[in-house]
Amino acid sequence: MTPALISAQTPGNVYSYRVEVQGVGRKRLQEPDGRPTVHTVAARAGVSIASASRVLNGVGGSPETVRKVRAAAAEVGYVPNAIARSLQSQRTELVALAVEDIGNPVYVAMMRAIEAVVAESGRQLLVHATGGRIDNETALLRRLAHRYVDGMIISPIRVTAEHLTALADSPVPVVVIGQLAEDAPMDNVRTDSRLGIALAVDHLVATGRRRIGFVNGPLDTVPGAARDAGFRAALARHGIPLDENLVEVGDFQYAAGREATERLLARAEPDALVCANDLIAVGALHTLLALGRRVPTDVALVGMDDTELARMMFPQLSSVSLGSAERGRKAAELLLQRIDDPALPPRRAQVAPSLVVRASSGTPVPAQPIREEVTS
Amino acid sequence: MTPALISAQTPGNVYSYRVEVQGVGRKRLQEPDGRPTVHTVAARAGVSIASASRVLNGVGGSPETVRKVRAAAAEVGYVPNAIARSLQSQRTELVALAVEDIGNPVYVAMMRAIEAVVAESGRQLLVHATGGRIDNETALLRRLAHRYVDGMIISPIRVTAEHLTALADSPVPVVVIGQLAEDAPMDNVRTDSRLGIALAVDHLVATGRRRIGFVNGPLDTVPGAARDAGFRAALARHGIPLDENLVEVGDFQYAAGREATERLLARAEPDALVCANDLIAVGALHTLLALGRRVPTDVALVGMDDTELARMMFPQLSSVSLGSAERGRKAAELLLQRIDDPALPPRRAQVAPSLVVRASSGTPVPAQPIREEVTS
DNA sequence: TTGTAGGCGTTATCAG
DNA sequence: CTGATAACGCCTACAA
Numbered sequence: 001m002t003p004a005l006i007s008a009q010t011p012g013n014v015y016s017y018r019v020e021v022q023g024v025g026r027k028r029l030q031e032p033d034g035r036p037t038v039h040t041v042a043a044r045a046g047v048s049i050a051s052a053s054r055v056l057n058g059v060g061g062s063p064e065t066v067r068k069v070r071a072a073a074a075e076v077g078y079v080p081n082a083i084a085r086s087l088q089s090q091r092t093e094l095v096a097l098a099v100e101d102i103g104n105p106v107y108v109a110m111m112r113a114i115e116a117v118v119a120e121s122g123r124q125l126l127v128h129a130t131g132g133r134i135d136n137e138t139a140l141l142r143r144l145a146h147r148y149v150d151g152m153i154i155s156p157i158r159v160t161a162e163h164l165t166a167l168a169d170s171p172v173p174v175v176v177i178g179q180l181a182e183d184a185p186m187d188n189v190r191t192d193s194r195l196g197i198a199l200a201v202d203h204l205v206a207t208g209r210r211r212i213g214f215v216n217g218p219l220d221t222v223p224g225a226a227r228d229a230g231f232r233a234a235l236a237r238h239g240i241p242l243d244e245n246l247v248e249v250g251d252f253q254y255a256a257g258r259e260a261t262e263r264l265l266a267r268a269e270p271d272a273l274v275c276a277n278d279l280i281a282v283g284a285l286h287t288l289l290a291l292g293r294r295v296p297t298d299v300a301l302v303g304m305d306d307t308e309l310a311r312m313m314f315p316q317l318s319s320v321s322l323g324s325a326e327r328g329r330k331a332a333e334l335l336l337q338r339i340d341d342p343a344l345p346p347r348r349a350q351v352a353p354s355l356v357v358r359a360s361s362g363t364p365v366p367a368q369p370i371r372e373e374v375t376s
Numbered sequence: 377m378t379p380a381l382i383s384a385q386t387p388g389n390v391y392s393y394r395v396e397v398q399g400v401g402r403k404r405l406q407e408p409d410g411r412p413t414v415h416t417v418a419a420r421a422g423v424s425i426a427s428a429s430r431v432l433n434g435v436g437g438s439p440e441t442v443r444k445v446r447a448a449a450a451e452v453g454y455v456p457n458a459i460a461r462s463l464q465s466q467r468t469e470l471v472a473l474a475v476e477d478i479g480n481p482v483y484v485a486m487m488r489a490i491e492a493v494v495a496e497s498g499r500q501l502l503v504h505a506t507g508g509r510i511d512n513e514t515a516l517l518r519r520l521a522h523r524y525v526d527g528m529i530i531s532p533i534r535v536t537a538e539h540l541t542a543l544a545d546s547p548v549p550v551v552v553i554g555q556l557a558e559d560a561p562m563d564n565v566r567t568d569s570r571l572g573i574a575l576a577v578d579h580l581v582a583t584g585r586r587r588i589g590f591v592n593g594p595l596d597t598v599p600g601a602a603r604d605a606g607f608r609a610a611l612a613r614h615g616i617p618l619d620e621n622l623v624e625v626g627d628f629q630y631a632a633g634r635e636a637t638e639r640l641l642a643r644a645e646p647d648a649l650v651c652a653n654d655l656i657a658v659g660a661l662h663t664l665l666a667l668g669r670r671v672p673t674d675v676a677l678v679g680m681d682d683t684e685l686a687r688m689m690f691p692q693l694s695s696v697s698l699g700s701a702e703r704g705r706k707a708a709e710l711l712l713q714r715i716d717d718p719a720l721p722p723r724r725a726q727v728a729p730s731l732v733v734r735a736s737s738g739t740p741v742p743a744q745p746i747r748e749e750v751t752s
Numbered sequence: 753t754t755g756t757a758g759g760c761g762t763t764a765t766c767a768g
Numbered sequence: 769c770t771g772a773t774a775a776c777g778c779c780t781a782c783a784a
Contacts, residue, residue: 047754047755048754048755048756049755050756050757051753051754051755054753054754060753060754061753062753062754065753065754084760086760087759087760087761087762088759089760090760
């Protein structure tokens with residue numbers, strides 16, 4: 001542990017001091033007490049660490065040197081230490097993703113898309129679940145100052161002043177997925193869930209539904225507020241008066257969707273239900289079926305996010321796609337670009353929503369040949 | 377970029393060389409070109425970096441020194457660099473988890489449990505999705521040599537010789553979740569899915585089912601093989617002859633479960649179906665309902681893993697719990713212990729399966745009051 | 753091409 | 769308690 005660097009000038013094998021200190025020529029070379037380093041390789045090849053490093057990185061080196069170093073590296077099983085490399089390069093090749101709920105399939109889809117882009121660039125993805133708690137998210141943002149990652153993608157469902165300041169003085173690039181103020185000077189990927197809800201309402205109205213209910217998430221979240229506004233605006237546009245009995249709020253989870261729908265059905269009789277996300281929609285479906293409603297015959301159902309879950313249900317759920325994979329991909333690209341060039345101006349990407357119609361709001365066919373289902 | 381360390385001996389402020397080099401007294405202190413370091417803080421406080429470091433780490437320092445350093449650190453907004461710290465401490469405070477499919481809720485549950493333990497210890501979790509591909513997994517294992525994480529938890533569904541050797545010469549601790557050879561000298565957390573399948577079969581037999589089908593995952597996977605063996609053994613134990621027409625194989629995904637069930641129903645008429653995991657079970661449920669079978673009246677259904685998904689379905693699915701959260705928690709504990717003490721002998725933890733009976737194999741009540749459902 | 757000599761930011765050791 | 773200094777493992781001017 002105290003490899004005094006005496007004998008660095010020792011004639012003979014000039015670079016052998018490490019080996020000398022270790023006291024054993026061959027054996028210890030494999031495991032001084034840890035793993036072989038550039039020094040180990042250099043000593044073994046009989047060259048300087050500079051030469052060893054160069055060869056290992058594929059820059060320069062005479063054929064002979066290259067041969068010797070490669071051989072030595074192979075013999076001792078040299079693997080570069082990522083930490084040391086990071087200290088030198090000032091980057092960890094790690095990118096973080098912070099989402100509210102890692103169990104929500106919409107984030108799984110987003111994560112997969114991000115992972116693909118990130119891995120493609122040779123980096124790795126670090127995933128954080130924030131539980132949607134502000135303190136958690138800002139703490140995460142602040143931790144970026146430690147520089148343990150090269151950048152972060154965050155998808156907050158609430159955006160506070162704290163977020164903004166933490167975002168502003170982050171030493172590493174951050175891309176936000178979600179609605180941000182128009183003038184926020186940061187990379188941002190967004191969609192328009194307000195429009196998404198409109199798509200759902202339009203479809204239901206077009207297929208003859210009039211008593212359209214809405215099961216939303218918390219109104220004090222960005223998506224919750226947008227979807228509420230979207231729902232009200234869409235009904236108004238169709239000249240359908242809003243019955244507050246047909247609107248319920250919970251959080252963005254399955255259980256909440258189930259319970260909220262239960263409350264709603266206790267006081268009103270909708271002929272259609274729009275849900276603020278698929279988790280809620282699945283909960284709603286459960287309640288509807290449990291209470292003996294036929295879907296879509298009695299009640300048509302439309303979810304949002306178009307997750308795998310929507311296709312797994314019976315009947316399969318119609319759902320508004322907010323392009324989660326696309327948003328993830330785009331966010332990852334923006335982030336990588338900014339990591340490569342921090343001087344870039346703030347950019348903004350927008351992904352348009354689209355409606356995917358499936359059995360839950362389509363032709364009422366309770367039991368049908370599987371082929372129909374598969375291709376639906 | 378070439379902060380020649382002249383003036384280190386300059387009289388006056390001895391530790392000011394960095395500041396000197398930066399050329400500006402105050403302004404640049406906040407951002408030499410990156411962030412403030414211990415040097416910045418030390419210079420500003422007028423003490424040595426050693427003292428600064430000590431105070432920053434809460435070890436030693438006279439009240440006066442502590443005050444000055446704290447003040448300086450606060451003024452410049454000092455945050456320790458995680459990478460440099462890692463190089464020194466030889467640990468990253470990062471732990472990796474490698475699972476096949478991050479979209480499978482069973483892994484989400486496992487991940488959450490692991491995350492809780494890992495976060496509790498002040499570390500962070502890095503998640504890898506392997507897609508179950510061997511090359512992918514061994515590459516991951518080999519990458520551990522870079523020491524970018526302090527340890528890894530891996531849950532392979534296939535275990536090859538490559539895995540074993542990669543596992544054996546990993547320089548950092550690895551805990552395997554899954555079945556390993558009895559004598560494999562490594563930390564291992566397992567369950568007994570063979571017994572789990574037996575639980576399911578016993579239950580179905582006890583409730584009067586006789587034509588019990590089985591939809592499994594690939595037989596060349598460890599869990600696939602175990603579950604197949606378990607199914608056959610259980611039937612035999614009950615003296616029920618096995619009808620191969622009642623056995624189907626796909627992979628461990630929803631779509632495969634759906635298709636496999638379709639094939640099975642095309643040639644046989646089971647009165648119960650055991651599925652090798654919940655994803656398959658959900659697919660099976662879809663096919664059953666689509667083909668007009670009533671669940672559980674016509675066909676009882678039992679899944680495995682007891683994921684959130686099972687509770688989301690209508691009817692809710694009975695499922696064999698393999699204690700995924702528990703296994704995750706246990707694995708994380710074993711890993712952290714080993715990181716703290718690499719000399720520990722290999723340990724093995726076992727989590728027992730249990731059956732959770734729900735509507736899909738219970739009393740046939742297609743539509744019932746929601747309350748019943750909620751508490752089921 | 754090759755080797756010398758830092759330096760990345762921290763912590764730890766060892767004299768004063 | 770404090771400061772000088774050596775690591776941690778790697779990369780890279782710069783000089784030879």
